[in-house]
Amino acid sequence: MGPKITExxxxxxxxxxxxxxxxxxxxxxxxxGIVRNYNRASEVELGSVREGxxxxxxxxxxxxxxxxxxxxxxxxVIRLDAAAMKDYFAEYPVKLDILLQDVSARIRSxxxxxxxxxxxxxxxxxxxxxxxxxxxxLIADMKALVQ
Amino acid sequence: MADxxxxxxxxxxxxxxxxxxxxxxxxxxxxxxIYTNYGTEKQQEIGKVNGGFVGEMGFINSMTRIGTAxxxxxxxxxxxxxxxxxxYFEEHPEKIYSILKCVSARLGxxxxxxxxxxxxxxxxxxxxxxxxxTGGALxxxxxxxxxxxxxxx
Numbered sequence: 001m002g003p004k005i006t007e008x009x010x011x012x013x014x015x016x017x018x019x020x021x022x023x024x025x026x027x028x029x030x031x032x033g034i035v036r037n038y039n040r041a042s043e044v045e046l047g048s049v050r051e052g053x054x055x056x057x058x059x060x061x062x063x064x065x066x067x068x069x070x071x072x073x074x075x076x077v078i079r080l081d082a083a084a085m086k087d088y089f090a091e092y093p094v095k096l097d098i099l100l101q102d103v104s105a106r107i108r109s110x111x112x113x114x115x116x117x118x119x120x121x122x123x124x125x126x127x128x129x130x131x132x133x134x135x136x137x138l139i140a141d142m143k144a145l146v147q
Numbered sequence: 148m149a150d151x152x153x154x155x156x157x158x159x160x161x162x163x164x165x166x167x168x169x170x171x172x173x174x175x176x177x178x179x180x181i182y183t184n185y186g187t188e189k190q191q192e193i194g195k196v197n198g199g200f201v202g203e204m205g206f207i208n209s210m211t212r213i214g215t216a217x218x219x220x221x222x223x224x225x226x227x228x229x230x231x232x233x234x235y236f237e238e239h240p241e242k243i244y245s246i247l248k249c250v251s252a253r254l255g256x257x258x259x260x261x262x263x264x265x266x267x268x269x270x271x272x273x274x275x276x277x278x279x280x281t282g283g284a285l286x287x288x289x290x291x292x293x294x295x296x297x298x299x300x
Binding site for chain 1: 203204207208232233236237240241243244246247248250251252253254255257258259260261262264265267268269271272275281289290292293295296297299
């Protein structure tokens with residue numbers, strides 16, 4: 001018997017921003033949208049996932065979801081909490097390596113953006129402290145980064 | 148396959164920043180601190196580990212060590228390398244959740260830091276566009292991110 005697949009209709013919510021939900025999810029089929037401020041005027045879709053894992057930053061006691069996951073179409077997901085992981089990785093041991101690589105890639109890519117933001121702030125402060133005008137290209141780059 | 152168990156005393160260096168090593172450790176007892184530029188004027192503490200795993204990111208990504216790990220007290224570690232990775236987690240399936248929690252925590256931390264940096268940029272762009280001076284609180288946040296950039300150059 002394979003892992004349990006939970007089905008969601010288009011528009012159904014898989015987990016809610018702000019909730020505590022100690023699990024990682026694998027997509028069996030369909031597509032999941034990751035949305036901040038879901039159903040509010042300031043709603044922003046951060047991205048969507050059609051294969052692999054999502055919700056990887058939700059493990060750990062008391063960690064709150066920083067976005068809502070919504071089915072963009074009829075979708076099936078496998079929810080991996082502490083109890084489910086043992087059997088899942090016993091059945092599919094290679095998936096542990098795949099999942100770790102997946103999370104690492106996200107960490108590297110997010111860290112690159114973080115460092116870029118820190119550099120921009122450092123350059124802005126340097127100009128401010130020298131009493132110089134801000135470089136218009138720096139301002140444009142900062143706006144592009146955070147839009 | 149038997150685990151490789153290593154014991155370190157307070158002050159011992161477990162791994163050095165910039166080294167390329169294809170293994171990581173589970174911390175069985177004791178605690179350690181991770182530093183960048185260890186032993187220099189620019190030394191900065193970037194984290195503490197008193198359980199869970201250390202060096203797993205370097206192992207997974209085949210990257211050099213991002214910091215120097217130093218024992219805070221007597222530390223006992225299990226060393227896991229390419230040869231023992233699969234068997235380690237087959238023999239200790241309860242540890243799978245632990246290592247995933249570890250990398251998940253790193254991802255959560257970097258996500259939160261990035262959001263804070265982005266919000267700081269939004270605030271300073273707002274001040275810039277409205278031709279206002281950056282206030283004390285905003286300057287404080289900006290300094291924090293500038294220090295991060297300087298420490299990682």
